[in-house]
Amino acid sequence: MKSTFLAAVCTSLNGPSSIEMIEQDVRPLQTGEIRIEVHAAGLNFPDLLMTQGKYQFRPDPPFVPGLEAAGEVIEVAPDVRGIKPGDRVMAGGKGGALAEQWVVNAAAVSPLPPALSFSQGACWQTAASTAWHALVARGHLQPAENVLILGASGGVGMAAVKMAKHIGATVIGTGSTDEKRKAIRQAGADHVLDPADKELAAKVKQLTDGKGVDVVFDPVGGDLALTATRAIAWNGRYLVVGFASGAIPSFPANHVMIKTYSLIGVRAGESPRRDPALAKRQSAALRELAADGIMQPYISHSFPLNETIKALSVLEQREAIGRVVVEMKTSS
Numbered sequence: 001m002k003s004t005f006l007a008a009v010c011t012s013l014n015g016p017s018s019i020e021m022i023e024q025d026v027r028p029l030q031t032g033e034i035r036i037e038v039h040a041a042g043l044n045f046p047d048l049l050m051t052q053g054k055y056q057f058r059p060d061p062p063f064v065p066g067l068e069a070a071g072e073v074i075e076v077a078p079d080v081r082g083i084k085p086g087d088r089v090m091a092g093g094k095g096g097a098l099a100e101q102w103v104v105n106a107a108a109v110s111p112l113p114p115a116l117s118f119s120q121g122a123c124w125q126t127a128a129s130t131a132w133h134a135l136v137a138r139g140h141l142q143p144a145e146n147v148l149i150l151g152a153s154g155g156v157g158m159a160a161v162k163m164a165k166h167i168g169a170t171v172i173g174t175g176s177t178d179e180k181r182k183a184i185r186q187a188g189a190d191h192v193l194d195p196a197d198k199e200l201a202a203k204v205k206q207l208t209d210g211k212g213v214d215v216v217f218d219p220v221g222g223d224l225a226l227t228a229t230r231a232i233a234w235n236g237r238y239l240v241v242g243f244a245s246g247a248i249p250s251f252p253a254n255h256v257m258i259k260t261y262s263l264i265g266v267r268a269g270e271s272p273r274r275d276p277a278l279a280k281r282q283s284a285a286l287r288e289l290a291a292d293g294i295m296q297p298y299i300s301h302s303f304p305l306n307e308t309i310k311a312l313s314v315l316e317q318r319e320a321i322g323r324v325v326v327e328m329k330t331s332s
Contacts, residue, residue, distance in 0.1 A: 001026065001074065007064045007099035008308035008326075013053035016312035018061070021305070024099065034083055034106050035075040041066045041097040042123035042297075043324040044155065045244050048315045050095070054246075057094060065312075066097025070112055070121035071328075080106045088112040090121040090290075097122075098308055100328055110286075115293030123297040123323040126268075127159035129286055131295065133268035134217055134239045135163050136285070137278060143168030145214040148204055148231060150224055151244055152189060153180035155297065155323040160217045161187045162295045172204055172213065174224075176318075183298060183321045195224050204231035217241060225249035229261070236261040298322030 004023045012018040029035060047065040049055035073087045083089070083106055091109045096102050112121045135141040147164050151157040152173030164171045165188040173189040175181040181192045191207050193200055205212055212233035218225055222245030229251065232238060238251075238261055251263060272279035289295060300321040303311040305328055314320050 005100040006305065007096075008066075008305060009062045009064055010051045011062050013051065013061060015052050016048070016309045016316060018051055019065075019309045019312065021308075022062075024064075024101075026101065027103070029075060029077040029103065031077055031079055032105050032107070033077045033103050034073055034080055034109060036069065036071045036089065036091055036102045036104065036109075037074045038069045038097065038100060038102050038328050039071040039118035040122035040328065041069040041099075041326045042119075042126070042155075043311055043315060043326065044068070044126050045242070045315060047098075048312050051312065059095060064096045064099050066095060066099070066102075066326075068092045068122060068125045069097035069102055070116075070118045071102070073109075074101070076106070082106075083109060088118075090116075090125050092125045098305065098326055100305070110283075110290070113291045113293070116290065116296065119299060119302065119325045119327060120297055122325055123155065123299060124290060124295065125286070127155045127297065127323070128163070128289060128295045129282065130156050130219075130241065130266070130268040131159040131163040132285055132289065133271065133282060134241055134266040135160060135167065135215070137271070137282065138264050138266050139215045139217070139237050139239050141167050141169055141215050144170070146170045146172065146208050146211075146233075147215040147217060148213040148228060149173045149189070149217045150195065150228060151218075151220040152184045152187075152192070153321050154219065154244065155320070156219050156241065157217070158184070158187050158298055158322050159295045161189050164217075165189075166289075166294050169215075172207060174200070180321055183300075187298065195220075195227075200227055201230035208233070212236060215239065219244055221245045221249050222247035223249070225251070229255060229259075232259060232261050234259060234261075238263050239266050240264065241266045299325050301325070302327055304328075
């Protein structure tokens with residue numbers, strides 16, 4: 001094994017341009033850790049925000065971004081059981097995936113199902129866990145209910161479309177361009193609308209026979225959030241998933257009271273850490289979904305590691321449809 005490896009390092013909080021390719025020293029494994037040879041890393045919007053110092057988890061530079069990856073195990077700590085060198089795996093963490101090697105805790109690793117390639121596996125975990133946690137654990141979405149998914153062409157939004165259809169719900173998605181709306185339909189949405197349409201709330205009401213949607217899945221925030229509240233049903237559930245728009249909405253409390261809808265926060269990573277029973281249930285559900293190939297990611301852009309700046313810029317320019325992948329190796 002080499003004594004160094006290449007990584008995309010964020011050297012300042014100035015956005016994607018702060019990324020530099022820097023050799024890192026291989027460090028010894030600690031208790032409970034494994035070392036992965038990364039084949040592909042999936043980019044998430046928080047990766048971009050972290051390079052700008054705008055995410056709730058704010059590491060100080062220098063640091064290596066990247067929340068999820070897939071690859072092959074090359075070393076395990078002596079106390080690790082059930083994982084061995086050569087295993088094909090998916091892994092998640094708070095950073096470090098944008099590198100040729102990644103050391104993670106064994107608990108953060110799961111087998112890469114045959115249904116997923118390395119690139120798909122690198123994009124699966126974060127979006128799928130967010131969609132499942134939001135729609136199942138927090139939103140309690142039921143078959144035959146209606147759900148409005150904002151930002152449905154994004155990685156998390158597209159996973160939510162597929163998860164909601166897997167549950168049996170009627171899905172209304174939003175996408176800002178013809179190309180994005182086409183991809184949302186291909187992902188399984190029953191109806192697709194333009195988020196800039198001034199009649200968006202009225203059209204959602206028309207599609208639901210005047211009732212409105214039972215659940216809103218919102219990873220976008222901003223002004224669109226308030227528009228979506230006008231399309232929610234009596235006793236509806238509004239899932240606050242994120243703020244990809246960069247603007248945090250202020251919900252009018254009187255409107256929440258009048259329509260008796262619930263505002264529900266979604267923390268797909270933190271909630272299982274605080275609730276061991278939920279963690280066990282979520283992990284089992286995600287293993288089954290991954291094995292069945294549910295929520296297979298749509299990948300619009302792939303880049304080599306030395307073009308990480310370009311990869312992050314695709315997210316910054318809102319050009320991604322589904323997911324963006326950084327590939328160390330192209331084999332699957």
